[in-house]
Amino acid sequence: MASLTSVPDDPGDAPAVAPAEASGVALIHLMREAQPVAMIHLSPVGGEEPTAAELATIEQEWPLIAAELDLLEAEISCITAGPAASVLDRRRVRRAQRRVLAAGRELVADEFATDGAA
Template structure:
């Protein structure tokens, strides 16, 4: 998983560069999958001793989705590096 570095916003009112926005846009499926995983984990923790099998299944599915999206992004980066 890569971390996107965004430079501080300049005082002239400029926002992130188009390249930074494109990088965020390309990684958005991973961000969304990680947010879903976080939601599932919070629900599981809040259920405490009353957590059901379905709560655990939701966490496992969200974990699997994060891995799938990560793999897809890595494959895209590898393909782009190979084409360059």
Template sequence: MNIIHLPAGDGDGPSAQDLASIEREWPLIEAELALLDAEIAYITAGPAASALDRRRVRRAQRRVLTVGRELTADQAVADGAA
């Protein structure tokens, strides 16, 4: 027996275009989540943070910048083709 009663879909969900946009931006979202994980690990390590922890944060920052730059370039090409 289902105890959660949900109304029938009313069309307020994401459109196909919204889902395609999320799919296109997913590598950036994933890179940002990895950066957040690295920053949390660094902060929680406190004074015991090692060089490896700092390197992990820097690597994650570079990944976010690289993926963001690639996404921007891809979008510029797509806009130029349209």
């Protein structure tokens, strides 16, 4: 239970009753002691690192990944704005969607070109 500050008998200029944590001292103290916690544990399985081929695949897919991250950012902005989302916010989402589709088409076209050349 939080300790309360004392309130004088004359409430004229006296501060309101507030928990000691309201000053932020307890919160700062807790934040200093807290250790970061990974929400998803992503350590390599069996101590394996990605191979050169896997890294090359990630690099090849990076334009699509970047476009998807841009789309996510645009969607978050639009959702955060709620009913106050402007026409420009919605246009930003649509443009990001088009970039994701274009990057996906390009990736598929590159895969077909590579498979056709082999």
